[in-house]
Amino acid sequence: MNNSTQRILSQCLRQTTRRRLNVRCRRWNSTKPTFETREWSTPLARTLANVIKTTGPVPIAAFMRQVLTSPEGGYYTTKPGGGGEVFGKKGDFVTSPEISQVFGELVGIWTIAEWMAQGGKKSGVQLMEVGPGKGTLMDDILRTFRNFKPFTSSIEAIYLVEASSTLREVQKQLLCGDAATEETDIGHRSTSKYFDVPVVWVEDIRLLPHEEDKTPFIFAHEFFDALPIHAFESIPPSPENQQPQQQEIMTPTGPVKLDKPPKPANTPQWRELMVTLNPKAVDENIQGEPEFNLTLAKASTPSSLVIPEISERYRALKSQPGSTIEVSPESRIYASDIARRIGGASEPPRTTSKRGTAASAPIAKRQPSGAALIMDYGTMSTIPINSLRGIRNHKTIPALSSPGLVDVSADVDFTSLAEAAIEASEGIEVHGPVEQGDFLQAMGIAARMERLLSTEKDEEKRKVLETGWQRLVEKGGGGMGKLYKVMAIIPENGGKRRPVGFGGGVIM
Numbered sequence: 268m269n270n271s272t273q274r275i276l277s278q279c280l281r282q283t284t285r286r287r288l289n290v291r292c293r294r295w296n297s298t299k300p301t302f303e304t305r306e307w308s309t310p311l312a313r314t315l316a317n318v319i320k321t322t323g324p325v326p327i328a329a330f331m332r333q334v335l336t337s338p339e340g341g342y343y344t345t346k347p348g349g350g351g352e353v354f355g356k357k358g359d360f361v362t363s364p365e366i367s368q369v370f371g372e373l374v375g376i377w378t379i380a381e382w383m384a385q386g387g388k389k390s391g392v393q394l395m396e397v398g399p400g401k402g403t404l405m406d407d408i409l410r411t412f413r414n415f416k417p418f419t420s421s422i423e424a425i426y427l428v429e430a431s432s433t434l435r436e437v438q439k440q441l442l443c444g445d446a447a448t449e450e451t452d453i454g455h456r457s458t459s460k461y462f463d464v465p466v467v468w469v470e471d472i473r474l475l476p477h478e479e480d481k482t483p484f485i486f487a488h489e490f491f492d493a494l495p496i497h498a499f500e501s502i503p504p505s506p507e508n509q510q511p512q513q514q515e516i517m518t519p520t521g522p523v524k525l526d527k528p529p530k531p532a533n534t535p536q537w538r539e540l541m542v543t544l545n546p547k548a549v550d551e552n553i554q555g556e557p558e559f560n561l562t563l564a565k566a567s568t569p570s571s572l573v574i575p576e577i578s579e580r581y582r583a584l585k586s587q588p589g590s591t592i593e594v595s596p597e598s599r600i601y602a603s604d605i606a607r608r609i610g611g612a613s614e615p616p617r618t619t620s621k622r623g624t625a626a627s628a629p630i631a632k633r634q635p636s637g638a639a640l641i642m643d644y645g646t647m648s649t650i651p652i653n654s655l656r657g658i659r660n661h662k663t664i665p666a667l668s669s670p671g672l673v674d675v676s677a678d679v680d681f682t683s684l685a686e687a688a689i690e691a692s693e694g695i696e697v698h699g700p701v702e703q704g705d706f707l708q709a710m711g712i713a714a715r716m717e718r719l720l721s722t723e724k725d726e727e728k729r730k731v732l733e734t735g736w737q738r739l740v741e742k743g744g745g746g747m748g749k750l751y752k753v754m755a756i757i758p759e760n761g762g763k764r765r766p767v768g769f770g771g772g773v774i775m
């Protein structure tokens with residue numbers, strides 16, 4: 268082959284290849300991406316979409332659990348940079364303990380007042396926090412305790428319940444500094460930098476032993492709003508929702524035929540709101556359409572048959588078609604567990620789902636002791652509705668978007684927590700909820716700020732202190748002082764004593 272033949276040949280080859288490529292490119296462009304080839308907002312979106320495609324719509328609780336704490340792309344568990352990027356100015360949201368050190372200091376003072384009111388036990392005090400975030404609240408509480416030696420010498424251990432290993436590491440650095448960490452059969456363990464007591468991490472409160480006659484002080488700040496919720500709507504009786512759907516129920520592995528189908532309902536029924544794929548996004552590829560949306564289940568689900576029956580509050584709404592309710596069974600499990608640690612219980616918990624964990628036995632307690640402080644945003648007494656929200660970069664965005672990159676939370680139903688706590692233990696009583704602004708004022712935030720300001724000369728730092736304080740107590744325009752609530756669980760005392768901040772005074 269001479270040179271010119273070779274040139275012509277290679278030119279032909281190039282043109283053919285280009286033409287072939289063009290053809291393929293054109294064909295590629297004209298074809299809509301399929302379910303398998305489409306670009307999902309996040310890898311977790313793809314995983315969730317596959318699950319929904321295979322098994323059908325999933326309860327909000329299952330979706331929420333995955334987007335927040337899945338080891339593969341969950342918001343708290345794998346957000347790049349860990350806790351530093353979740354909380355604070357640079358993160359997605361700011362919480363009260365992160366706004367001002369005074370918040371944790373007052374929670375510390377509340378704890379000491381409660382310990383004194385219960386007779387100031389000399390040993391067996393446990394400090395527990397569920398969902399400690401960056402560890403700031405616990406750090407501020409412990410710093411405050413340093414000035415109260417009789418109390419600090421009674422502390423035996425600090426327990427932290429944290430699902431995220433990244434955040435656990437952030438907490439460890441703050442609370443234990445360079446102390447070594449070891450793995451244990453229930454989680455991890457290090458030593459507090461303030462006192463010579465162990466700091467123990469577990470991923471679920473049910474892994475913590477229920478020891479007899481301990482005095483646990485338990486804190487939960489913006490923890491319950493992260494626990495998964497189910498949502499239900501009451502639908503009127505009508506021929507199409509009685510038959511044939513009532514012959515089968517939706518389960519996580521698809522529809523299941525009932526052996527003994529319930530009689531056609533002539534009363535309203537609960538239907539569960541489920542997360543499903545949005546066909547406009549997934550099948551039609553319409554730009555701007557969300558990948559996931561909510562849909563009402565076509566038939567009963569195991570959850571819709573059981574969960575709304577656990578409380579008279581929900582049962583009362585069932586008869587009014589169109590009623591919606593949000594329920595967080597996991598929050599009730601936590602509230603029950605906390606109550607039993609403080610008040611003891613002669614019966615094992617009804618709600619134990621993890622067989623073989625510490626929670627499956629009754630808890631003997633000669634005398635109820637300890638207390639819990641639950642701080643969160645939510646409703647005073649009504650059942651939350653439509654409260655599922657997504658937050659990213661300090662802005663509210665659709666809760667189901669970009670799974671794993673968005674903080675998803677829901678209003679806390681304080682009455683439901685109180686109900687679960689009282690049902691779980693005869694040895695406790697519940698106070699509140701009260702608004703955060705009122706609680707902090709009653710705890711003396713004004714006097715504490717005055718003292719801090721009197722020694723602070725730096726103008727910038729004074730400003731930070733002042734604006735922080737105002738943000739915590741402000742009640743106007745959706746201020747944190749009104750939006751956030753505080754509820755206390757203390758040992759039952761026949762209504763003779765109210766805790767500080769809930770109408771009670773300090774008992775020395």
Ligand code: SAH
Pocket residue numbers: 335336343344354362363364365397398399400401404428429430431434470471487488489490493494
């Ligand atoms: N209390 C902190 C952080 C609030 S964010 C503050 O107010 O600043 C919620 C915290 O709960 C995070 O630490 C998160 O990792 C943890 N968390 C969320 N869901 C959890 C679960 N199911 N089990 C244990 N920890 C969880």
